Amino acid sequence: MRTHYCGDLSAANLDQIVTLAGWAHRRRDHGGVIFIDLRDREGLAQVVCDPDRAEAFATADRARNEFVLRVKGKVRRRPEGTTNPALRSGEIEVLAHEVEILNPSLTPPFQLDDDNLSESVRLQYRVLDLRREQMQKNLRLRYKVTMAVRKALDALGFIDIETPMLTRSTPEGARDYLVPSRVHPGEFFALPQSPQIFKQLLMVAGFDRYYQIVRCFRDEDLRADRQPEFTQIDIETSFLSEDEIRAMMEKMIRAMFKETLDIDLPDPFPRMTWAEAMGRYGSDKPDLRVPLELTDLTDLMKSVEFKVFRGAAEMPGGRVAALRVPGAELSRKEIDDYTQFVSIYGAKGLAYIKVNDKSKLPEGLQSPIVKFLPAETLAQVLERTRAENGDVIFFGADKAKIVNDALGALRVRVGHEKGYAGKGWRPLWVVDFPMFEYDDEGKRWSAMHHPFTAPKDGHEDLLASDPGNAISKGYDMVLNGSEIGGGSVRIHRADVQAKVFIALGISDEEASAKFGFLLENLQFGAPPHGGIAFGLDRIVAMMTGAESIRDVIAFPKTQRAQCLLTHAPSPVDEKQLRELGLRLRDKPKA
RNA sequence: GGAGUGGUAGUUCAGUUGGUUAGAAUGCUGCCCUGUCACGGCAGAGGUCGCGGGUUCGAGUCCCGUCCACUCCGCCA
Numbered sequence: 001m002r003t004h005y006c007g008d009l010s011a012a013n014l015d016q017i018v019t020l021a022g023w024a025h026r027r028r029d030h031g032g033v034i035f036i037d038l039r040d041r042e043g044l045a046q047v048v049c050d051p052d053r054a055e056a057f058a059t060a061d062r063a064r065n066e067f068v069l070r071v072k073g074k075v076r077r078r079p080e081g082t083t084n085p086a087l088r089s090g091e092i093e094v095l096a097h098e099v100e101i102l103n104p105s106l107t108p109p110f111q112l113d114d115d116n117l118s119e120s121v122r123l124q125y126r127v128l129d130l131r132r133e134q135m136q137k138n139l140r141l142r143y144k145v146t147m148a149v150r151k152a153l154d155a156l157g158f159i160d161i162e163t164p165m166l167t168r169s170t171p172e173g174a175r176d177y178l179v180p181s182r183v184h185p186g187e188f189f190a191l192p193q194s195p196q197i198f199k200q201l202l203m204v205a206g207f208d209r210y211y212q213i214v215r216c217f218r219d220e221d222l223r224a225d226r227q228p229e230f231t232q233i234d235i236e237t238s239f240l241s242e243d244e245i246r247a248m249m250e251k252m253i254r255a256m257f258k259e260t261l262d263i264d265l266p267d268p269f270p271r272m273t274w275a276e277a278m279g280r281y282g283s284d285k286p287d288l289r290v291p292l293e294l295t296d297l298t299d300l301m302k303s304v305e306f307k308v309f310r311g312a313a314e315m316p317g318g319r320v321a322a323l324r325v326p327g328a329e330l331s332r333k334e335i336d337d338y339t340q341f342v343s344i345y346g347a348k349g350l351a352y353i354k355v356n357d358k359s360k361l362p363e364g365l366q367s368p369i370v371k372f373l374p375a376e377t378l379a380q381v382l383e384r385t386r387a388e389n390g391d392v393i394f395f396g397a398d399k400a401k402i403v404n405d406a407l408g409a410l411r412v413r414v415g416h417e418k419g420y421a422g423k424g425w426r427p428l429w430v431v432d433f434p435m436f437e438y439d440d441e442g443k444r445w446s447a448m449h450h451p452f453t454a455p456k457d458g459h460e461d462l463l464a465s466d467p468g469n470a471i472s473k474g475y476d477m478v479l480n481g482s483e484i485g486g487g488s489v490r491i492h493r494a495d496v497q498a499k500v501f502i503a504l505g506i507s508d509e510e511a512s513a514k515f516g517f518l519l520e521n522l523q524f525g526a527p528p529h530g531g532i533a534f535g536l537d538r539i540v541a542m543m544t545g546a547e548s549i550r551d552v553i554a555f556p557k558t559q560r561a562q563c564l565l566t567h568a569p570s571p572v573d574e575k576q577l578r579e580l581g582l583r584l585r586d587k588p589k590a
Numbered sequence: 591g592g593a594g595u596g597g598u599a600g601u602u603c604a605g606u607u608g609g610u611u612a613g614a615a616u617g618c619u620g621c622c623c624u625g626u627c628a629c630g631g632c633a634g635a636g637g638u639c640g641c642g643g644g645u646u647c648g649a650g651u652c653c654c655g656u657c658c659a660c661u662c663c664g665c666c667a
Contacts, residue, residue: 030625033623033626081625084626108617109617111617111628113628114601117602118596118601121601173667560659
């Protein structure tokens with residue numbers, strides 16, 4: 001039906017008779033001559049229709065935007081002065097001999113070259129949205145990324161094994177999407193939140209190196225970087241240490257960036273412990289493009305009168321920290337904005353000091369809190385933060401989580417807003433995650449990573465005696481402030497796994513009911529193993545510069561987890577419900 | 591569950607202090623135009639101001655509720 005892609009035509013095709021097929025991107029009717037920009041997946045080519053060929057001209061006259069056309073014609077050089085350097089095929093044009101309308105189109109609801117469209121219009125007409133050049137590029141980059149991953153992993157001896165989509169519900173973690181079983185009335189499958197347990201079982205089964213580019217499901221609220229179904233690059237290996245696993249994964253990520261964007265990432269990636277990341281950046285996924293850092297002042301503030309600081313410093317699990325912003329010209333309004341900004345993270349205020357003249361204490365400092373702090377303490381603050389004249393120092397004093405969240409987020413915001421952020425790609429391993437974090441609401445310990453993460457060698461006894469200080473063999477790969485992958489060395493011994501379940505308050509009965517198949521199989525010679533899962537959507541979104549992963553997913557859902565194209569989810573027939581043995585508690589509103 | 595931004599023509603938006611017939615650009619339709627490429631010119635059609643209620647002589651504008659889209663907090667082992 002066709003001989004060439006529109007976007008591939010060039011001067012190399014001069015004088016050839018070609019047949020193109022594609023969509024009428026734009027039509028310019030000059031009365032005596034009609035230009036049609038014909039578009040296919042490779043790009044545009046200008047088709048010229050002369051009245052000399054009456055039939056082709058008449059057809060071109062009827063054509064409208066997004067009509068599907070087949071054009072046969074001769075490639076010729078454009079007249080001097082009419083070339084279009086913005087177009088790959090801009091030196092040539094196709095003189096139409098025949099034009100056929102393969103299919104007309106309704107008038108599209110928006111212009112395809114409009115890049116200022118609302119999200120709901122785009123999602124409602126997703127098919128047309130996907131025709132736009134940007135979306136075509138995004139999805140093709142996504143394909144290239146997965147190809148690079150498969151190539152790299154294949155070269156390292158990994159094999160792709162599929163795991164069930166219909167599996168069983170797990171107690172901890174996100175809400176499951178449930179699928180009722182017709183054959184077992186009252187029982188449900190769950191869609192996997194990740195193939196975690198299956199990939200561990202595959203290690204026990206001796207496959208040694210597994211990977212899968214796999215859909216995962218979590219029934220939680222959405223964000224710009226969270227969809228109810230998303231794609232993970234899921235990897236597991238046997239007989240490798242933490243360091244060996246990370247080295248291998250770095251290699252894959254470097255290959256991915258090199259092959260798709262021709263970017264050289266550092267070798268090796270820098271590495272930082274979780275504790276250091278929290279201390280210096282207030283975050284377990286620091287954006288290293290921003291050079292600003294937090295300074296800890298907790299010990300210093302234990303002895304001051306100022307109740308806000310002292311109270312936080314003396315509170316168990318409290319923290320006082322400073323964020324120095326060098327040479328910051330901050331207006332009162334900006335500081336007010338920042339104060340409001342940190343309040344979303346639970347901070348009750350945002351104390352600050354403007355350093356006007358550090359040689360004169362305290363009058364060289366401009367701040368509502370200077371009067372509460374002794375000159376000696378102020379001098380210490382200036383020294384520790386290495387403050388210079390013209391700097392602004394922000395303070396956080398509260399529970400460590402609030403201080404870290406607030407100052408950590410402020411650091412990133414100020415860093416980018418005020419132009420401190422460097423360019424480029426800054427990967428980082430964050431390692432030595434704690435085993436557990438305390439859940440204030442549930443009054444219990446919960447797994448920081450997941451309950452199959454191994455404790456550091458020598459930390460097994462802490463699981464029971466001091467769970468808060470038990471360190472794990474868990475690690476995250478962070479890129480420019482986003483967590484792009486997370487993994488760990490797993491527990492391969494049933495007795496250690498049982499201890500973790502106890503620490504998490506999961507009883508023997510519950511553990512064997514929910515994870516019996518894992519615990520049992522760990523006893524059949526489970527090898528030491530570990531792995532990682534990367535968020536494909538996030539990685540590709542970052543690579544394309546997209547603000548949301550919706551822009552790298554062909555058919556994403558809205559924030560209320562609906563598909564505006566298909567209108568899923570939808571009610572089902574009473575008959576279907578009856579077959580499944582289900583009755584709705586509340587009849588949906590008609 | 592909570593905080594915020596937005597919803598007006600097919601699309602993207604403007605709409606003053608509550609005041610006559612709700613505008614612009616673009617798209618669409620028709621006519622004209624032989625070198626444009628965001629073609630140009632002329633004319634025309636196109637509106638449940640998200641929805642419901644209230645205040646008012648009068649509501650796109652004020653109030654209450656509600657729905658939808660987006661961002662964030664919680665949540666996401």
